Amino acid sequence: MKEEIYEKIISLAKRRGFLYPSYEIYGGESGFYDYGPLGTLLKNNIENKWREFYVIGEGFFEISTPVITPYDVLKASGHVDEFIDEIVTCKKCGASFKKEDVAGKCPLCGSEEMVEGKLNLMFETRIGAKKQEMAFLRPETAQGIFVDFPFLYEFFRKKMPFGVVQIGKGFRNEVSPRQGIIRLREFSMAEAEIFFEPDEKSHERFEEIKKEKLTLLTMDDEEMVMEAGQAVEEGIVGSEAMAYYLVLTHRFLTSVGIDKGRIRFRQHKREELAHYARECWDAEIFSERFGWVECVGIADRSAHDLEAHMKATGVDMRAFKKYDEPRKVRRRITKPKMNLLGRDFRKKAVKIAEELKKVDVDGDMENVTVNIDGEEMKIGGEYFEIVEEEVVESGKKFIPHVIEPSHGIDRIFYFILEHNYRETEKEGERYVLLSLPPSMAPIKAGVFPLVSKDGLPEIARNIERILRKRGIMAFYDESGSIGRRYARMDEIGTPFCITVDYQSKEDNTVTIRFRDTTEQVRVKIEEVPEWIEKRL
């Protein structure tokens, strides 16, 4: 079964409307998948559960920003330069290869005229018909949040820490997308960016989670099961905040139906850290088919992104923290001697003086180099004096640090199917059921008349209607034998089946059957919606 589990799930997913290969009637396109009717319901359930955790549970706010991202934004963030593969192209025949695969000669035509180039993993596009501004489809949703930081900081009334989330599509033009839905060129991600004061990465709800045990695989390839609190104490996990989001991620994954015995957190080694990350833990999920696969990346991005955007635009991305008490600070500053500067530098004197004031005083300085209109100038010590002064500071400015849990929705989607796929024998036949958590199931209740006559269908249809009115996804079915209808619902993970029988006509009750045990209970029709709501 191990080898075929993927095939079985993809086959089930296609047959029952969870997933379709995109553009299949045109031969298909590698790296793209469609979510079918049931798949879309399940995916929405995952995303809504994620919102329950991050928006409701954590008090973060969700925003929505464009997929198309101007060149300058991703240049500043480092993606234009860092998000690349090195390639070489043959001048003679035009073929391209990865640089490390080629030893000077073109493998196809033998030509030695090879041009080095870079293949960026981002999809390029253009904005506007005339101007043709260069742009990309975003490789992550995060940048949309970072560039809105000044608005968001204002929105949160300048209180730190705060979190902003986004669920949306990201795009990476993978060189060779294999593994179906595990490696897509267009994929859904749910990202949270939590802004902290630097070095204040404690977490106010750390107490709630510090006893929770996590499986950790550290940078040094040591695997251990450890309480979150201890991991922070021992310096294995860098901050309380990081540990908090590891636990939160673990809770989220198990609540959507990932088997808790098949989750571990693997720390990135230094050389594999993305260009923006200082510490990163991946939540990996074990797959019979693919082994351990990264599904959530939890990265400490430090001040990287805000700093980069501040540098590129000049917009102040700093936050301000007021001290409890204003502090008197003694500091040493340079005090320009204007009379000498004016005498010797004339018109430039004012600018030089401004630059001099910005210089950090470090010991006794004999001279200071300043940059005036692009010109480096060495200003001798005779032009300024160093004085000690006392100033009152009411607070400090800083560029916030960011911790980012980033969830790959499509991978989680697949692993939910894999972890909940159950196969048994029923009278010699293969019998399949999806043991999804009820809250994830695309359809919550099947509603059947035991036989399609004697007024039973009418009663059943009415129950279906009532459930739908209450916002419960229900599905009416009267075709085939009752066993067949149960089987159809089991295969798509429907947790409850409601059957109207002859007794229903007498006492207004129905049976409710449980997917995983096939046990039945009898419930009054009027109580059915509430009965189901309680169990979702």
Next chain:
RNA sequence: GCGGGUGUGGUGUAGUUUGGUAACACAAAGCCCUGCCACGGCUUAGCCCCGGGUUCAAAUCCCGGCACCCGCACCA
């Protein structure tokens, strides 16, 4: 991107060696039957990945493309 393999109803397969009316099971739709777990009866619809070539004739042979699978490489 390289090497190997595969591509037949919705799904899973047979047929390809040796070119000649494409088969089976399950699933699906309709009607009947039916007092609770896919297993009754009748009926229906639906398939040779795409393009080119060889041939009287191609699912079958050849070439190209695409997709999927395995390995290598790559990627977070």
